Amino acid sequence: MSEMEDKGIIGPVSRRGLLKGALVGGATLVGGGLLSACGSTTSVAASGGGLDYPAHPKWHFVFVNHVTTNPFFVPTQYGIQDACKLVGCTYSWTGSETSQVSEMVNAIETAIASHADGIATSIIAPEAFNGPIQQAIAAGIPVVAYNATVSPNPAMSYIGQDLYVAGQQMGQKILSLVPPGSHIGLFIATPGSANIQPRIDGAIAAIKAAGNPITYDVVATGALVSQELSAVQSWYLGHKSAKGMFAVDAGSTQSVGQVMQQFNLPAQGWHAGGFDLLPLTLKLINTGYLDFTIDQQPYEQGFYPVMQLYLYKLSGGLMSPDDTETGLKFITKKNVGLYLKTESRFEGSTAKELDLANI
Known part of the structure; x- marks a missing residue:
């Protein structure tokens, strides 16, 4: 037991609690222990310092995208990578290079056939995605939407900008x-x-x-x-x-x-x-x-879908995915300097992982 725990200042904290906090108030945790965990090696058992989750299968999540090679989604893929590393999961990135709905639908159907543990997809057209998403959910595969959505649809949540x-x-x-x-x-x-x-x-x-x-x-x-x-x-x-x-x-x-x-x-x-x-x-x-x-925080549009799918799987469906607004911020000449002087995976300007010890 730590000195702080012994004095009653804090009690034992589970990684489950930390990550739930990340989903509810993500920006707060991004500045602290959550990101430091991104720089450490994470096993499937997510070992470390009393913050362990139960051992779990190395779940595989499929991300279906409408423009897979577009540079906008570089930080999104970094967010996916960092979240997967944090919780001991894997992912694949697939879909269409040119916003072809049929190619995206085929990718979802392939993910279902390969028994993916979860699917995250952008939804760029009305109705076309409804059938495959319903099929996935009926097969026990959770599905969330990210970056783009069309209402109504059967996806369990949407992570992105309004x-x-x-x-x-x-x-x-x-x-x-x-x-x-x-x-x-x-x-x-x-x-x-x-x-x-x-x-x-x-x-x-x-x-x-x-x-x-x-x-x-x-x-x-x-x-x-x-x-x-x-x-x-x-x-x-x-x-x-x-x-x-x-x-x-x-x-x-x-x-x-x-x-x-x-x-x-x-x-x-x-x-x-x-x-x-x-x-x-x-x-x-x-x-x-x-x-x-x-x-619109593209990093979050990769990170949060992984966390929502992961917590859904880990809890046996008790923790349902929630809609997550990734915001709207104007960048002008007055505030662009920070983005230019800081190379960051969060904005896709570097592949290097954040080293909190040297900030």
């Missing part, structure tokens, strides 16, 4: 930057996809709610970053009298910033912004070519 509200916030930000009477471009990688369409819907709703003081074009850019840059360049060359470009996905946001830099558009009174924290996007904010980007 996409429509985020779009509304972006729309209001646009109106604060662009003069009335201006024309802008709104860029979206894959129109109709549930991970980004609600954002552009929210932005348009905010513009309409303000009385339509500006006009806009909605421009599809494509699922691959190379396609997105070409699409943004083409739109600009045909709309040189416009005053802004704004995007609702990571690749399009980076591309908007690149075009703003290529043609030095801030000097011509243009404004631009979008979503997510690709390293180049952050640099373009710092140099003044982008006004803002919106963070």
Whole structure:
């Protein structure tokens, strides 16, 4: 028994309690003992200092994604890796490179056939995912949604941003930057996809709610970053009298910033912004070519699904997954410095694990 326990200051603490706290108030624990555990070796029995969980099978969780090679999901995969290391589980990363729903559905069905212990999937289309998710749950496989969802669906929880509200916030930000009477471009990688369409819907709703003081074009850019840059360049060359470009996905946001830099558009009174924290996007904010980007904590969108699936399995179904909002934060030139000077798995800027001893 520790001195603090002997004095009655604290009682024995279980890792179950720590991790439950991480799910309820994750940010608090991220700064403390939870992350220090990420740097240690975790056995299936999760041994260590009186914080042990019972020994358990090395459960395998399947993550189904709509753009498996997109750089936005690098920190998501780091979050998955760190959570799996913490609790002694494994994972696989599968789905589609280009938001093909049929490929994602096939991946879920394959996970069911291979008897996965849990499934986390982005849900980017209405109805198409319902049958496979119901099939998985009927087979005793818990399923959670992350990053994108369409309601209603049978997934047990959703871990991600409120996409429509985020779009509304972006729309209001646009109106604060662009003069009335201006024309802008709104860029979206894959129109109709549930991970980004609600954002552009929210932005348009905010513009309409303000009385339509500006006009806009909605421009599809494509699922691959190379396609997105070409699409943004083409739109600009045909709309040189416009005053802004704004995007609702990571690749399009980076591309908007690149075009703003290529043609030095801030000097011509243009404004631009979008979503997510690709390293180049952050640099373009710092140099003044982008006004803002919106963070949605992609690391959490990998970490928390693992923890929810794990606790569900460990408790025999007593601890049900819960919806988890991963937030909305504007990154501007005023606060981008922290992101640029700190290389972190949390933002995907390094693969190196956090060493708390040297902070």
